[in-house]
Amino acid sequence: MTPGAIAVLSLSMSTDAFAAAVGRGASHRPDWRSAVKAGAVFGVIEAITPLIGWTLGLLAAGLVEQVDHWIAFGLLGAVGGKMIWEALKPAEAEDDAAPPRSGPWALIAMAIGTSIDAAAVGVGLAFLGANIWVIALSIGFTTFVLTTIGMLIGRAVGARFGKAAEFVGGVALIALGTLILLEHLGIWAL
Structure with missing residues (x-):
């Protein structure tokens, strides 16, 4: 993956954590x-989950080598589509009656919940032979920065801004998956 593609992937993987942080x-x-503490929790967890997915993907890589680009496209498209759906979901559809969760375990649970998509992306990256260490560190650092900023923005402006970030992240993941597919089909060169 090119540095630009890694940057897009890192930003995309961080947007749901950013939205949750807002x-x-x-x-x-x-x-x-x-x-900063919340950013560190989110960043570490977000860096670990693509490594887990990548490991699982390596175990299956030999079985799916001929269709790996389709799998990466499907996983990125599904995660991106889910992010867009979550961003477009009306506010009244969310559980406003539940009290906000607090404490370290609630923070960890939220970080894990927002990083599951990174595990799915890690599976796709294994099929592509990408340098997972650079990508995981990039995703973790970007998530740390955006979560920290998101917490402070949320303090100042409220939760509405987070939905827009999640929407943009979903679109970026779908675009990245499409570019990977087009590159492997020989239609486009990254």
Whole structure:
């Protein structure tokens, strides 16, 4: 993968964590130190999950070598589509009656929930033979930065901005999956 593709992937994988952080920041009003801690939790978990997916993908790589680009396209498209759907879901459809979850375990659960898509992307990256270490570190660092910023933005402006970021991230993942497919089909060169 090119550095540009890694940057797009990192930003895309970070947008759902950013959206969650904006919402958490809006409800918890964190100080700078708490925002950095939350960013670190999200960043570490977001860096680990593509490694897990990549490992699982390597185990299956020999079986699906001829269709790996279609799998990467499908996984990125599905994750991107889910992100777009979540971003477009009306606010009243969300569970507003539940109290905001707080504490370290709630933060970890939220970080895991927003990083599941990174595991799916890791599976696709295994099929592509991508350098998972560089990508995982990039995703983790980007998530750390965006989550920290998202917590502080949420504190200042509320949760609405996070949905737009999640939508843009979903579109970017679909575009990246499409470019990977077109490259492997020989139609486009990344």
